[in-house]
Amino acid sequence: MDRSSNETYSVSATSLLVxxxxxxxxxILIAFLLVFFMLFPIYKILVMSFFREGIFGLxxxxxxxxxxxxxxxxxxxxxxxxxxxxVMTMIIxxxxxxxxxxxxxxxxxxxxxxxxxxAFMPLIAPSIIQALALILLFGRNGLITAHLLKVDWSIxxxxxxxxxxxxxxxxxxxxxxxxTLSAVDTRLDEAAESLGANALQVFWKVxxxxxxxxxxxxxxxxxxxxxxxxGNPVVIGGDFNVLATEIYAQVTNLYRFDLGATVSVILLVxxxxxxxxxxxxxxxxxxxxxxxxxxxxxxxxxxxxxxFTLYCSLVSASIIMVFATVVMGSFVNxxxxxxxxxxxxxRFPSLGGYSAIWTSFWISLFVGFFGALFTLIAGYIVEKKKxxxxxxxxxxSVMPAAIPGLVLGLGYILAFNRPYYIFYGxxxxxxxxxxxxxxxxxxxxxxxxxxxxxxxxxxxxxxxGSTSISTFVRLIFPLSRVAFFQNFVYFFMRSMTTISxxxxxxxxxxxxxxxxxxxxxxxxxxxxxxxxxxxxxxxxLVMLGLLxxxxxxxxxxxxxxxxx
Amino acid sequence: xxxxxxLKDLTKVFGTLVAVDRVNLEVQEGEFVCFLGPSGCGKTTIxxxxxxxxTPTQGDIAYxxxxxxxxxxxxxxxxxxxxxxxxxxxxxxxxxxxxxxxMRRMPREKIRNRVDEIxxxxxxxxxxxxxxxQLSGGQQQRVALGRALAPNPTVLLxxxxxxALDAKIRVRLRAxxxxxxxxxxxxxxxxxxxxxxxxxxxxxxxxMQEGIFKQVGTPIQIYKNPQSDFVADFVGISNFFEGxxxxxxxxxKGIRFVAPDAEGLPSNKVILxxxxxxxxxxxxxxxxxxxxxxxxxxxxxxxxxFLGAVVRILVIAANRDVIVDMxxxxxxERQLNRGDEVEMYFPPEAFLVYQQD
Numbered sequence: 005m006d007r008s009s010n011e012t013y014s015v016s017a018t019s020l021l022v023x024x025x026x027x028x029x030x031x032i033l034i035a036f037l038l039v040f041f042m043l044f045p046i047y048k049i050l051v052m053s054f055f056r057e058g059i060f061g062l063x064x065x066x067x068x069x070x071x072x073x074x075x076x077x078x079x080x081x082x083x084x085x086x087x088x089x090x091v092m093t094m095i096i097x098x099x100x101x102x103x104x105x106x107x108x109x110x111x112x113x114x115x116x117x118x119x120x121x122x123a124f125m126p127l128i129a130p131s132i133i134q135a136l137a138l139i140l141l142f143g144r145n146g147l148i149t150a151h152l153l154k155v156d157w158s159i160x161x162x163x164x165x166x167x168x169x170x171x172x173x174x175x176x177x178x179x180x181x182x183x184t185l186s187a188v189d190t191r192l193d194e195a196a197e198s199l200g201a202n203a204l205q206v207f208w209k210v211x212x213x214x215x216x217x218x219x220x221x222x223x224x225x226x227x228x229x230x231x232x233x234x235g236n237p238v239v240i241g242g243d244f245n246v247l248a249t250e251i252y253a254q255v256t257n258l259y260r261f262d263l264g265a266t267v268s269v270i271l272l273v274x275x276x277x278x279x280x281x282x283x284x285x286x287x288x289x290x291x292x293x294x295x296x297x298x299x300x301x302x303x304x305x306x307x308x309x310x311x312f313t314l315y316c317s318l319v320s321a322s323i324i325m326v327f328a329t330v331v332m333g334s335f336v337n338x339x340x341x342x343x344x345x346x347x348x349x350x351r352f353p354s355l356g357g358y359s360a361i362w363t364s365f366w367i368s369l370f371v372g373f374f375g376a377l378f379t380l381i382a383g384y385i386v387e388k389k390k391x392x393x394x395x396x397x398x399x400x401s402v403m404p405a406a407i408p409g410l411v412l413g414l415g416y417i418l419a420f421n422r423p424y425y426i427f428y429g430x431x432x433x434x435x436x437x438x439x440x441x442x443x444x445x446x447x448x449x450x451x452x453x454x455x456x457x458x459x460x461x462x463x464x465x466x467x468x469g470s471t472s473i474s475t476f477v478r479l480i481f482p483l484s485r486v487a488f489f490q491n492f493v494y495f496f497m498r499s500m501t502t503i504s505x506x507x508x509x510x511x512x513x514x515x516x517x518x519x520x521x522x523x524x525x526x527x528x529x530x531x532x533x534x535x536x537x538x539x540x541x542x543x544x545l546v547m548l549g550l551l552x553x554x555x556x557x558x559x560x561x562x563x564x565x566x567x568x
Numbered sequence: 569x570x571x572x573x574x575l576k577d578l579t580k581v582f583g584t585l586v587a588v589d590r591v592n593l594e595v596q597e598g599e600f601v602c603f604l605g606p607s608g609c610g611k612t613t614i615x616x617x618x619x620x621x622x623t624p625t626q627g628d629i630a631y632x633x634x635x636x637x638x639x640x641x642x643x644x645x646x647x648x649x650x651x652x653x654x655x656x657x658x659x660x661x662x663x664x665x666x667x668x669x670x671m672r673r674m675p676r677e678k679i680r681n682r683v684d685e686i687x688x689x690x691x692x693x694x695x696x697x698x699x700x701x702q703l704s705g706g707q708q709q710r711v712a713l714g715r716a717l718a719p720n721p722t723v724l725l726x727x728x729x730x731x732a733l734d735a736k737i738r739v740r741l742r743a744x745x746x747x748x749x750x751x752x753x754x755x756x757x758x759x760x761x762x763x764x765x766x767x768x769x770x771x772x773x774x775x776m777q778e779g780i781f782k783q784v785g786t787p788i789q790i791y792k793n794p795q796s797d798f799v800a801d802f803v804g805i806s807n808f809f810e811g812x813x814x815x816x817x818x819x820x821k822g823i824r825f826v827a828p829d830a831e832g833l834p835s836n837k838v839i840l841x842x843x844x845x846x847x848x849x850x851x852x853x854x855x856x857x858x859x860x861x862x863x864x865x866x867x868x869x870x871x872x873x874f875l876g877a878v879v880r881i882l883v884i885a886a887n888r889d890v891i892v893d894m895x896x897x898x899x900x901e902r903q904l905n906r907g908d909e910v911e912m913y914f915p916p917e918a919f920l921v922y923q924q925d
Binding site (some may be wrong): 010013014015016020024050458460463464465466467468469470471474478479482483 | 573619620621641642643644645646647648650651652653654655656657658667668669671672673674712715716719
């Protein structure tokens, strides 16, 4: 072994010098981007709502907007309406999802895989197709109301919103409750039974209390999703205005940015509160999860089995019905009179049309790539490196989940509608906004993935002379490949389906498919709106299929989302 | 000019916990030093400070006469072997070994030669294109060893490298490490909680407890002449007797031992320690002469355990357990059985005397 022969080779001093500052640099850069593209727009909204003309200064401070808001019954009603709808949705969804999760985790019914897949379908579509489907079935000209039952009743208004939102929020609540119920030891139930409790007592005294944090968390998330949703209420709400539609109406129809900003602040309060409550509850719930292995579930009695099978079938049928109705609505000549099949609704009459689908597609590719990349880097820094300000970075990374997309979008107008922000009015502002709006879940999943990498691996690389950058490129990234693809598809899916975050950012030159659905529906081209929704769903499905192929059998379900 | 590794008043504090408390040591070039101690004694923290993953709270680490406290790990050029192997799962055996060389921008051709050299050294030439997950634990740790040695480090640091392996492979790999160290003449700093391993492999052993060095010495010094009851207990097996010193003898409950006069101990409260193999079970047919009569103690055999070449006998004497080791051959001749009454002899010079805490 010739010792001297290798001594001429050593790690480059320049790269080590760069390495010394690179982490701090990247941390500051990401923190800056989050501040600039998240906090700055929110700040602009606050200024717009509290100061005359949106100009910050003591002499301009005013509560006029809030007085106007609370003093105008029609506008003020949006607050109470939002609460009524959100609370109702919250209760119904949590209960429905709880029994569904219970059936999947605590009974021996058949077809669990099928029920599971169906339950997650709503995640692949914009939160507007529920309303579109309900209108086709129960609207003024609905198949069931007007033609089968021949009644004068239609679904527009509060109940329309509630039912749409329940169908939309269901998978989000289910993820949480499924995880909770899988984690709680079923032997608790058996122990209670052996002590003489009957089935009902076991359910109420053991099962429900042991899942209480999951229930609270699911409820908070459902509340948040509903109160911030825009797509469903704008289509099916009719005269029933909620906070989200009110913001849109003030800004787009009345050009009252000050009132729009004011309603945004009022919407921020419950949504941030629900987020913080959820965050707090999620932390607590981890303590309840026991690592003990669970014995297999005893075979359920026939009555119980049939009951739960029937229940799950009904829920699944409702979800399938939404998709089937919209897809069918896009292919039949005149719903519900002429059932002959046609492709004419796919000749989009609007300005956007297929170019909107194309724009959505490539914007979503960018969102997928940048979203997955930035959240991976942020997750890596938060989890592995603990440089100065890492706590701040973590806080900034989880904050976007608390901000309603519509509010963020409005903030972007107020903050960036200046000639010197050259990205304004281009697709880039949409890419940035969607990445930021979904940053939380991406970062959280990156963190949990990076936690699984043995810290010694990084230390081994460092001791062998590797810099942070080369460790990231050669090790962290390859070892996070699966998580990166999952995050890519998650961001892609969110970008294809999101409405609220981008509705203020589309322009005469940049059209998006999800927004086109609203325009088409608004202009009376309902069938074409269905066709556009069908196209979005098809693209997302193709992407999910690609993910499956890329990841082979290893790929877990990408639908783990929602639990932000 | 030998390149030595020096720890000077090295201290590490985590919050309120003093993990390492003003330790001093000079490791000679080419020396094999082993840090031995129970978990949480601070031995791994010292290793992590030498590697550069932790910064000393106080004191210095110096190499080749230069303080390296602020030098980044990449510049220290020390090789590290981890308990968890820490192989790169996305790279083959060859790629793992080549990693450190690539980082040093060594030309491709030279990397290939060096990797071949290392593969021969660790005996895994046929496994070069396999991924770590396809290797056994022992093979993985050999790859880790090869990977750390490839860039020709001046010092190799090993953090409990064998404790994840099963006993047989542990002993075999221990020999591999020792052979490599002697062949390459490399300085090695090795951390373990296994006293047998430390004694078998090191030139010098550092016994640690609660952040301080209890004793530094060759394996023989540590074993034969432990300077405290902690070291005597932690390294090997010892019998302990607490007692009081009275004019040349030590009064232990029910027994009066003649023991060496340990001078300089501040009080009369002492602990006597004696290794099991030093105690003799007197053969009544051939009684040895010149015994110190007061050091003969009667007892009853309670348990007999075969340990291969040695038989370990537990004797109850004056209500206390005494462990005696006897060579297997002698044991066979004597035909001792459980329940036998025996006389044990404690040679006075075999006792070590410590102060009671």
